[in-house]
Amino acid sequence: MFRVLGFLSMKDGMEMQEFIDYYEYRHVPLICSLAPTPIVYKRRYVRQEEKLASEGGAVDFDVITELAFTDREAFQAWMGQLLASGKVAADEAKFLDRAKTRAYVVEEHVTSG
Secondary structure (H helix, E strand, O other): OEEEEEEEOEOOOOOHHHHHHHHHHHHHHHHHHHOOOOOEEEEEEOOHHHOOOOOOOOOOOOEEEEEEEOOHHHHHHHHHHHHHHOOHHHHHOOOEOHHHOEEEEEOOOOOOO
């Protein structure tokens, strides 16, 4: 399985609920209309007010997006479809601070669940 985690930040001036609503009810449907839905497509929103550790640096992102595909080629084909549409960057500019976006390929090891 080929997995990617994206660490994304909302545009300045947005409220968290506004960000979540836009991502869930506008952006995700757009993405799913442009290319087949990945095997895994999850968003985990950071609840800044419920920090569990008392020390450490500030979290500099608002959502972790997880994508999973059968292999790298499936991911690249999916990205190609999104880029070919010409719609994704324009939509992201409405709710994301794209300059802060980071994404990494990850290797998963599961102990339970």
